[in-house]
Each structure stands twice: as C-alpha cells, then as structure tokens.
Amino acid sequence: xxxxxxxxxxxxxxxxxxxxxxxxxxxxxxxxxxxxxxxxxxxxxxxxxxxxxxxxxxxxxxxxxxxxxxxxxxxxxxxxxxxxxxxxxxxxxxxxxxxxxxxxxxxxxxxxxxxxxxxxxxxxxxxxxxxxxxxxxxxxxxxxxxxxxxxxxxxxxxxxxxxxxxxxxxxxxxxxxxxxxxxxxxxxxxxxxxxxxxxxxxxxxxxxxxxxxxxxxxxxxxxxx
Amino acid sequence: xxxxxxxxxxxxxxxxxxxxxxxxxxxxxxxxxxxxxxxxxxxxxxxxxxxxxxxxxxxxxxxxxxxxxxxxxxxxxxxxxxxxxxxxxxxxxxxxxxxxxxxxxxxxxxxxxxxxxxxxxxxxxxxxxxxxxxxxxxxxxxxxxxxxxxxxxxxxxxxxxxxxxxxxxxxxxxxxxxxxxxxxxxxxxxxxxxxxxxxxxxxxxxxxxxxxxxxxxxxxxxxxx
Numbered sequence: 349x350x351x352x353x354x355x356x357x358x359x360x361x362x363x364x365x366x367x368x369x370x371x372x373x374x375x376x377x378x379x380x381x382x383x384x385x386x387x388x389x390x391x392x393x394x395x396x397x398x399x400x401x402x403x404x405x406x407x408x409x410x411x412x413x414x415x416x417x418x419x420x421x422x423x424x425x426x427x428x429x430x431x432x433x434x435x436x437x438x439x440x441x442x443x444x445x446x447x448x449x450x451x452x453x454x455x456x457x458x459x460x461x462x463x464x465x466x467x468x469x470x471x472x473x474x475x476x477x478x479x480x481x482x483x484x485x486x487x488x489x490x491x492x493x494x495x496x497x498x499x500x501x502x503x504x505x506x507x508x509x510x511x512x513x514x515x516x517x518x519x520x521x522x523x524x525x526x527x528x529x530x531x532x533x534x535x536x537x538x539x540x541x542x543x544x545x546x547x548x549x550x551x552x553x554x555x556x557x558x559x560x561x562x563x564x565x566x567x568x569x570x571x572x573x
Numbered sequence: 574x575x576x577x578x579x580x581x582x583x584x585x586x587x588x589x590x591x592x593x594x595x596x597x598x599x600x601x602x603x604x605x606x607x608x609x610x611x612x613x614x615x616x617x618x619x620x621x622x623x624x625x626x627x628x629x630x631x632x633x634x635x636x637x638x639x640x641x642x643x644x645x646x647x648x649x650x651x652x653x654x655x656x657x658x659x660x661x662x663x664x665x666x667x668x669x670x671x672x673x674x675x676x677x678x679x680x681x682x683x684x685x686x687x688x689x690x691x692x693x694x695x696x697x698x699x700x701x702x703x704x705x706x707x708x709x710x711x712x713x714x715x716x717x718x719x720x721x722x723x724x725x726x727x728x729x730x731x732x733x734x735x736x737x738x739x740x741x742x743x744x745x746x747x748x749x750x751x752x753x754x755x756x757x758x759x760x761x762x763x764x765x766x767x768x769x770x771x772x773x774x775x776x777x778x779x780x781x782x783x784x785x786x787x788x789x790x791x792x793x794x795x796x797x798x
Contacts, residue, residue, distance in 0.1 A: 365602040367734040377590040379632040407604040413780040415792035442711045479789045486667045497722040509592040555638040567640035
C-alpha cells in the first residue's frame with residue numbers, strides 16, 4: 349500500500365497508528381543518523397524508490413495546503429556538467445572569504461557528490477501557484493519557500509530510512525541553475541539535491557568530525573518570555 | 574538515553590541502526606498522520622516532553638552546521654494576549670482578499686488554537702550567527718532561514734510521534750511579534766507554533782476535509798531535464 353492510498357478518503361475506516369516507544373526511539377535514531385551526504389556510490393537508485401520518496405514529499409505540510417514544491421530530475425550529462433560549472437564558479441568566489449585549506453577540503457567533497465551521485469534533484473518553489481488561494485501567506489509570503497523546505501526534509505528522512513543518502517548543495521547561483529534547467533520564470537530554486545547510496549553511514553556530521561563546526565549550545569536554549 | 578547521548582563522540586562504538594520495512598511503514602504513517610493542529614486540549618505538556626522535542630530539533634540539518642534556530646517559549650498571559658491581538662489584526666486584513674464564509678471559518682479555527690494551546694513556541698532565525706563561519710550560504714543566504722524550518726519540522730514530527738500536535742501560525746506580522754517578545758534585532762521570525770495534545774487525530778488535512786484545497790497533482794510530477 350502506498351502512502352497515498354493511506355491518505356485517500358476519510359479516516360473513519362482507518363486505525364490511528366500506534367507510535368510506540370520503540371518507534372519513537374527509532375525516529376530519534378533516524379534524526380541522529382540522517383546525514384548531509386557528500387560521498388556516494390555510483391550504483392543507480394531505482395525509479396520505484398524515487399517514486400516512494402516523491403510520495404513521501406507530497407505529504408509535507410504547506411501553507412494553505414499550497415503544495416508549491418516542484419521536483420526536477422537532472423538527467424542529461426550536458427546539464428549536469430553545466431551545474432558543476434556553476435558550482436565551481438560560485439565556490440571559487442565563496443572560498444575567497446576563507447583562509448587555509450579547510451574550506452577548500454569541504455568544497456571539494458561537495459563537488460565529489462555532484463560527480464558521483466546517480467540522481468540529481470533540483471527543487472523549486474512555484475511562486476505563482478494559485479493552489480491554496482494564498483491562505484496564510486499574506487504577512488509571511490516566505491512560507492511558500494518554507495513549505496518547499498518541508499517537502500525536501502520529508503524526502504530526506506524517507507530516503508535515509510531506505511538507506512539512501514541526500515546531500516543538499518547550496519553553493520550555486522539560483523538564477524543560473526534555473527536557466528540551465530529551462531523551468532518557468534516563476535520557479536525559484538530552493539535546493540539542489542544529490543541522491544544515492546552513501547559510501548559510509550555515520551551518526552556525527554562531517555563538519556563536526558572535521559573540526560569545522562561543533563554543536564552550538566545557543567541553539568539548544570529554551571528562551572522564556 | 575537521550576538523542577544527544579547517542580550523537581556524542583564518534584560512532585565507532587555505535588551500531589548502525591536497522592531501519593527495517595516495519596519502521597519505513599510507520600514513518601510513512603507518521604507523515605500521513607502529522608497534522609497542522611488547530612484544536613487543542615488544554616492539558617499541559619510536561620517540561621520533559623518539551624525538552625525531548627528541543628533535543629530532536631537540535632539534530633536538524635543546517636547550512637554549514639550553523640544551527641541558527643532560536644526557540645522562545647511564550648509564557649506570560651499578557652504577551653500571549655498581544656500575540657492574539659497581532660493575529661486578529663493581520664487576519665482582518667487577510668480576509669479582505671476573500672469572499673464568503675469559508676476563509677473566516679479557518680481563521681477562527683487558527684485563533685482557537687492560539688487560545689487553547691498550552692505551549693506557544695516562537696521560532697526565530699539568528700541572522701547574525703557566526704556559527705558555521707558562513708559556509709554554504711554566500712549565494713543562497715536564505716538557507717539560514719531554511720535551516721530553521723528544518724528544525725521546526727524535526728520538532729513537529731518528534732511531537733506527533735509522542736501524540737503531541739503542532740499548529741504553525743503564519744498570519745502574524747513578524748516585526749510586531751519580534752517587538753512583543755523582546756528578542757535581539759538580528760532574530761527574524763520564522764514561525765509561531767501552538768503545541769499541545771490534539772482534540773482529534775486525523776489522516777486527512779483539515780483544509781482538504783473542509784473543501785478548501787485538495788491534493789495538487791502538479792506537486793507530484795517528476796519533471797525531467
């Protein structure tokens with residue numbers, strides 16, 4: 349049964365699932381072991397699995413139920429090469445802000461992902477969508493972009509649960525990516541995802557392991573007002 | 574064992590978890606049964622549970638591991654009343670765009686959430702954070718906001734797995750909320766969350782059930798390039 353079958357109709361006939369302690373513990377494990385993957389095996393990911401991931405993404409929350417995410421599978425070698433070219437150019441500029449070898453190391457790891465990953469998904473938000481009739485986004489129009497991020501994260505978790513890794517590449521010029529992929533003007537790039545089986549599984553972020561950035565206690569404080 | 578204990582140190586001593594078919598199915602159920610909750614029971618949610626949710630949120634992915642999310646628990650009656658006032662004012666303006674009773678109905682449901690929910694969490698992004706040294710966000714600075722959205726979604730799923738509902742309120746003027754909550758100028762509102770035990774559990778979004786907006790096939794297409 350696909351996740352969509354489960355979601356059709358009303359739930360009169362459906363049992364409320366029991367999310368027991370065992371599931372809660374495994375969900376925490378999923379959060380711990382989800383990684384931003386940079387090193388991929390080149391084995392293909394089946395179309396069926398990609399379909400399952402898109403089914404999951406479609407269940408993400410969205411403002412006014414606008415479902416504004418648009419997924420583009422980048423398959424042509426020439427376009428992938430152009431994307432890598434955009435990355436290389438943006439990365440050169442970004443690296444001018446850093447001293448030392450460390451930043452260059454991480455950048456090279458990301459580029460490796462763009463070369464090895466069997467699946468490339470560019471994720472856009474359709475800023476012109478009328479779906480949801482604009483409900484809930486007058487004062488905070490950026491909730492349309494945020495809804496798309498929620499779909500990316502849903503896909504990411506569904507992927508990790510199936511042993512598939514996702515790496516989010518943000519060192520790209522969004523307008524240039526849009527042009528290379530020939531999508532409507534109203535589509536705005538939210539993220540570019542490398543997808544494939546990871547070379548290794550790990551519980552600790554690579555940026556922590558490499559000494560770039562550890563956990564930040566400021567992010568864990570509950571401020572009270 | 575808290576999720577953070579699991580994530581400390583390296584994983585040499587940790588077993589890679591087995592996310593089997595049973596877990597994958599239950600994770601799909603979680604995506605299906607997660608709801609944007611509008612009707613809350615007024616029973617309190619324990620501090621321990623809120624702590625668990627913040628632990629989970631802290632595991633979210635973030636650009637350059639910047640962890641820019643900042644959670645504010647809004648506890649004072651006077652401040653909550655001011656937030657409801659901001660909502661009422663923004664909602665009046667938003668409703669001018671709609672005809673008929675439908676939009677008014679949904680708006681009133683959201684307001685009910687702001688009155689009933691025992692826990693209010695305002696979620697900000699610290700746009701001035703130096704954590705992560707700016708890695709990965711030069712060409713797409715909005716990834717800082719997106720990272721905060723990923724933390725919200727992680728909290729949301731961890732909550733639902735524990736039977737706790739979350740409702741995301743976006744009909745608010747972000748600057749006014751910032752002023753009421755007396756947070757630093759560099760903090761920008763990403764979302765305002767009502768948190769508590771839901772009155773009902775459901776697999777179908779309320780906006781679908783009420784006929785506002787059904788599933789959009791455009792969101793499920795895999796475009797190829």
